[in-house]
Amino acid sequence: MCGVVGIFGNDYVAQDMYDALICLQHRGQDATGIITYDGEIFHTQKDLGLVRDVFHTRHMQKLLGYVAIGHTRYSTIGGGAVEDAQPFLSQSFGVMLAHNGNVFNSYDLKKELLEHDHRLVNSNCDAEIILQLFTKELARQNDKSKKSDLSVKQISDAVKSVYARARGAYSVVSYIANKGMVAFRDPYGIRPLLFGKRKNGLAYDYIFASESIVLDVLGFEFVSDVGPGEMVFIDEKTRAVHHVKVMPKTLTPCVFEYIYFARPDSVLNGISVYKAQMRMGEKLADKVKKLKLDIDVVMPVPDSSRAAAVAMADRLGIKYREGLVKNRYIGRTFIMPGQKIRKKSIQYKLNPMKLEITGKKILLVDDSIVRGNTSKQIVQMIRNAGAKKIYLAIFSPPIINPCLYGIDIPTREELIASSFSVEQVRKFTGADALIYADLKDVFEACISGNPNVKDMCMACFDGKYKTGDIDEKVLKKNAASRLNDKSCGQIEEEFETGPEKRKKGQLNLV
Ligand code: SF4
Known part of the structure; x- marks a missing residue:
């Protein structure tokens, strides 16, 4: 289990992200991380430990930007080492990503990525595998169309390529630099992921989070649960929100969320x-x-x-x-x-x-x-x-x-x-x-x-x-x-x- 949050805002969002992760601390106490993007540069702070111990004022001052992805980690796949802490960033593709769940064939996929694609995988964390699968297809789509700008269809095809390879449960939040925020849930929607919005002047801030409590605390209005096999994409240029049913199956959420894991004040x-x-x-x-x-x-x-x-x-x-x-x-x-x-x-x-x-x-x-x-x-x-x-x-x-x-x-x-x-x-x-x-x-x-x-x-x-x-x-x-x-x-x-x-x-x- 983990807690995952993505905020696509209009101004400095790191403080909101910190508060969101505090709300999701119960979902993982092994490690935590935030990556922000300010339009040019990604800023990262992640480490082993609790939210309150990993982020100090000096870190928060450097986490600049209007976009952030955050994570509280509870290890299932991979070790308890700091290199397994999420979110992950692909500098070459300008994509950051975190997820909640477990990709149970991630060891096979890692081997394949190393041996067939000669891709360097730096951790034992399955989130990095998802990131690699996702960016590999994004790059292929980009080459194919010979365009520098990816379409919604191309992004949803990249999500589809993750569905085709990654087996297990995963609720993913990702951001493609200057393109937009992408969130998707595995085809059965086993792990939770909610979508919300908040008025900010004339525009809206958007949020994806593992539990509704985050939306309540940060003053976001609930829009919807991300559906099973659904991708939600927020276009950075137009601010349009696209909902794409990429590979929907019957929703089968984890019953254990309701027995033990989720906070009682959450609605999933x-x-x-x-x-x-x-x-x-x-x-x-x-x-x-x-x-x-x-x-x-x-x-x-x-x-x-x-x-x-x-x-x-x-x-x-x-x-x-x-x-x-x-x-x-x-x-x-x-x-x-x-x-x-x-x-x-x-x-x-x-x-x-x-x-x-x-x-x-x-x-x-x-x-x-x-x-x-x-x-x-x-x-x-x-x-x-x-x-x-x-x-x-x-x-x-x-x-x-x-x-x-x-x-x-x-x-x-x-x-x-x-x-x-x-x-x-x-x-x-x-x-x-x-x-x-x-x-x-x-x-x-x-x-x-x-x-x-x-x-x-x-x-x-x-x-x-x-x-x-x-x-x-x-x-x-x-x-x-x-x-x-x-x-x-x-x-x-x-x-x-x-x-x-x-x-x-x-x-x-x-
Ligand atoms: S119900 Fe049990 S097996 Fe299914 S996802 Fe939840 S904990 Fe895992």
């Missing part, structure tokens, strides 16, 4: 994340009701479970209580690279309030269980704080398949529910009961009342990869290349306490 594909989580909570409450558990309080694991927990408490007619206090200065553990960091941070991240826990029978609400280690530690923490019973309610189904579309759950071995039954997972976490949501309920909670979304990607739960090009061979290849990727050295650490022991039948069931 016309679906409010907050409302979707509330409906997930209500449906899970109906399932819990049937179990006739003796519950004193409903308690969320903060922050991503609050909306669902409130809805569950309302539906069950049971008190809602906050019993875990989060240190807001520690990042989200799920998206930190490396299990050692993850394990350490959970101890600092949540503090149990004995006042609300001791002697209580608690319905603990969380969004998902990935490896199981975090849930186990939280249950243990609450148990140590004196809880009488802990019933763990998860408002997503068991995650049993890897994601090749941009979320860091790439091998089945890492997923506890992939190898073990619900009862075994319950024992591993130490909870007194474990209730998962049903997939049908989660799907209905998301699409409820939205006629535009008829299907969703739920492959990590049901194994149905909507792009139709992922089979066991691809999954194996992806797992192997991840193990070979030096950036993924943390996997071996994860095996120390997780799946490796489970595979050998050494799981220490409580």
